[in-house]
Amino acid sequence: MHQKKFRSASTVAVVCLLILGGCLGGGSRTPPTRFYVLNSLHSSESQTRTVTVLNAATIGVGPIQITQVLDRPQIVTRTSKNEIRIAQFSRWAEPLQDNFLRVLADNLSILLSTERIAIFPWKTTIPITYQVAMEVSRFDGEPGKNVVLRSRWVVFGENGDRLLAERQADLSASAGDDTIAAMVAAQSRLVAKLSLEIAEEIKRLEDTAARQ
Numbered sequence: 201m202h203q204k205k206f207r208s209a210s211t212v213a214v215v216c217l218l219i220l221g222g223c224l225g226g227g228s229r230t231p232p233t234r235f236y237v238l239n240s241l242h243s244s245e246s247q248t249r250t251v252t253v254l255n256a257a258t259i260g261v262g263p264i265q266i267t268q269v270l271d272r273p274q275i276v277t278r279t280s281k282n283e284i285r286i287a288q289f290s291r292w293a294e295p296l297q298d299n300f301l302r303v304l305a306d307n308l309s310i311l312l313s314t315e316r317i318a319i320f321p322w323k324t325t326i327p328i329t330y331q332v333a334m335e336v337s338r339f340d341g342e343p344g345k346n347v348v349l350r351s352r353w354v355v356f357g358e359n360g361d362r363l364l365a366e367r368q369a370d371l372s373a374s375a376g377d378d379t380i381a382a383m384v385a386a387q388s389r390l391v392a393k394l395s396l397e398i399a400e401e402i403k404r405l406e407d408t409a410a411r412q
Contacts, residue, residue, distance in 0.1 A: 235293040236275065236380065239388045240306035241395070251396070252403040254314040257329035259402070260360075261305040262320025266297045266336045275380055276340045284340065290380040300336070300391065307395030308332070312402060330364070330402050331356040339387065344378030349390040355401060365401050369394050 241248045270276050273295075275287045292299060301319060309317045318328060334353040341347030348371070355365040371390050376382040 231289050233289045233291055235291050236384045237293045238299050238303045238391055240303045241310045241392055242306055248310055250313045251311045251399040254312045258316040258326050259308055260318045260322060260328035260331040262301050264297055264301045264334045270339055278340050278342050303391050304395055307392055308399055311395060311399035328359050331360045332398055341375055341383055343375055343383050345375055346372045347375050347383055347386040348372045364405055
């Protein structure tokens with residue numbers, strides 16, 4: 201009899217603990233992880249103009265080196281000039297360096313109206329007319345404020361044996377609202393702006409070569 205009462209009391213105690221645990225822990229569930237990607241001009245809502253048409257030239261895109269601060273699965277936001285925040289539940293769907301490289305290649309393909317694009321490391325035996333390489337030192341921002349893309353990029357000719365151009369880019373765009381999605385959309389716009397600068401430089405190089 202005493203054993204039955206003990207079992208009943210124990211059962212009630214366990215049920216109460218489970219209910220209490222559910223009440224206390226119900227509001228502290230881990231938020232779902234969200235995954236983001238940069239978008240190329242292929243998915244741009246506005247019409248993109250062609251800078252020039254490259255019929256014979258082949259564009260090699262890469263390598264691209266992104267600072268180690270940003271080279272992580274989590275999206276990095278900035279809270280001040282000297283402080284960053286790692287968004288644990290907002291992540292890149294693929295490595296940022298790979299995503300950046302692919303989007304840049306897509307954009308140049310559109311702006312230069314060519315399918316002759318090779319992504320580093322390329323395995324083609326076709327000579328590379330212009331090779332675009334880049335170091336990205338900043339690619340972050342504060343949700344609801346500005347997003348910044350700072351990079352140094354170069355264009356090589358003659359299969360990478362000759363330096364044709366060397367430029368610095370310091371671009372910014374408004375993030376719009378204070379969501380990570382809006383910030384990533386602004387980052388996509390910055391990659392598009394950078395792509396346009398590179399495409400215009402390649403056009404200038406093509407025009408110069410045509411006059412020689």
